[in-house]
Amino acid sequence: MVRIRAVETLIVNAKLRNWVFVKVLTDEPGLYGWGEATLEWKTRAVAGAVEDLSQLLIGRDPLDTERLWQLMNRGQFFQGGAVTMSALSGIDQALWDIKGRFLGTPCWQLLGGLARNRVRMYDHLGGGDASVVYGAASGDNFAQAALESVAEGFTALKILAVPMGLALPTADGIRRAAETMASVRSAVGPDVQIMVDLHGRTTPAGAIAYGHALAEYDPWFFEEPCQPGNPETLADVARALPFAVATGERLISLQEFRDHLAARSCAVLQPDVCHVGGPTAVRKIAAMAETWNVPLAPHNPLGPIATVVNQHIGFATPNFLIQEVMRADVPWREDVLQGILPIIDGHVFPPTAPGWGIEIDETAAVSHGYQPEPLIDVDGPDGALLDW
Numbered sequence: 003m004v005r006i007r008a009v010e011t012l013i014v015n016a017k018l019r020n021w022v023f024v025k026v027l028t029d030e031p032g033l034y035g036w037g038e039a040t041l042e043w044k045t046r047a048v049a050g051a052v053e054d055l056s057q058l059l060i061g062r063d064p065l066d067t068e069r070l071w072q073l074m075n076r077g078q079f080f081q082g083g084a085v086t087m088s089a090l091s092g093i094d095q096a097l098w099d100i101k102g103r104f105l106g107t108p109c110w111q112l113l114g115g116l117a118r119n120r121v122r123m124y125d126h127l128g129g130g131d132a133s134v135v136y137g138a139a140s141g142d143n144f145a146q147a148a149l150e151s152v153a154e155g156f157t158a159l160k161i162l163a164v165p166m167g168l169a170l171p172t173a174d175g176i177r178r179a180a181e182t183m184a185s186v187r188s189a190v191g192p193d194v195q196i197m198v199d200l201h202g203r204t205t206p207a208g209a210i211a212y213g214h215a216l217a218e219y220d221p222w223f224f225e226e227p228c229q230p231g232n233p234e235t236l237a238d239v240a241r242a243l244p245f246a247v248a249t250g251e252r253l254i255s256l257q258e259f260r261d262h263l264a265a266r267s268c269a270v271l272q273p274d275v276c277h278v279g280g281p282t283a284v285r286k287i288a289a290m291a292e293t294w295n296v297p298l299a300p301h302n303p304l305g306p307i308a309t310v311v312n313q314h315i316g317f318a319t320p321n322f323l324i325q326e327v328m329r330a331d332v333p334w335r336e337d338v339l340q341g342i343l344p345i346i347d348g349h350v351f352p353p354t355a356p357g358w359g360i361e362i363d364e365t366a367a368v369s370h371g372y373q374p375e376p377l378i379d380v381d382g383p384d385g386a387l388l389d390w
């Protein structure tokens with residue numbers, strides 16, 4: 003029997019966030035696995051949570067992914083929370099990697115085999131007014147960034163068109179959002195899907211007002227119109243808009259996803275494989291969503307391990323729609339991770355290497371050591387804190 007020997011974290015600063023890589027080592031020489039547990043502004047807490055959870059794992063069989071998931075979640079008297087579940091997510095990904103390496107097969111095969119022969123990707127263009135956080139495109143240069151993405155083969159992209167602001171939108175806010183959306187739509191034409199991430203900035207009434215103003219530019223979906231926590235009010239938004247609402251990047255537990263599906267709060271679910279509990283949990287969320295005819299568009303502005311893990315899940319998941327990637331943060335992703343799948347005409351194709359099919363260059367990774375993430379404190383016109 004293979005046994006887990008050690009669990010390590012490797013923190014890589016990628017400017018906007020610290021990637022938390024998790025390495026699970028076994029007592030079999032050369033057999034280990036990689037996962038990612040990135041959780042912005044809580045990097046050291048997650049690394050500590052990985053260390054806490056590792057006590058449960060040493061000496062156990064890494065192939066028992068479900069049993070170990072239950073042990074790390076239900077086996078703890080206090081369950082869940084973003085920090086612990088992100089740590090668990092990174093470990094779970096690493097255990098699946100070990101399983102694939104041990105069996106000599108790619109993880110998409112273990113997750114169900116090919117439900118499709120390619121995975122469609124979309125490009126996250128950045129933050130507009132939140133450009134201090136997200137880098138990349140802002141305001142007037144969204145249209146230029148959109149054209150560059152399309153020139154590289156993407157047929158779908160996401161922008162943050164709606165500004166931070168008051169609880170109810172002003173004419174100025176509506177005008178700015180419409181101008182941004184109009185400029186991107188006119189740049190890329192009618193056949194590119196444009197998703198709009200509201201980043202939890204608006205109230206339900208505000209989201210509906212922005213939705214009516216942007217509808218003529220054909221948004222594919224409105225993402226996270228409101229702060230998480232209330233499926234019923236999000237359902238009000240979903241019912242009021244003539245296009246889809248997506249949410250889920252800040253939902254953690256299976257029960258939260260169930261509650262959103264039961265409330266019919268969204269047409270698209272966006273679980274994050276680095277927060278919900280890794281592939282073991284995403285598979286269950288996908289199965290729940292399948293019963294409500296809701297597809298997945300997994301959230302992923304994170305690091306390169308998370309991107310590859312999401313792609314494997316996309317290959318194997320029937321109710322999968324499209325996969326987010328954010329390429330705008332740092333130019334040296336491929337220095338740190340070998341095995342990034344090339345995006346060809348906006349799609350990636352199934353790799354054949356065992357596990358996730360990746361290797362980390364640990365020497366290159368440690369050259370980008372931990373740095374505190376940029377702090378965000380955005381004031382509204384009256385000095386009150388804004389949701390950004």
Ligand SMILES: [Mg+2]
Nearest residue numbers: 199225226251
């Ligand atoms: Mg988002």
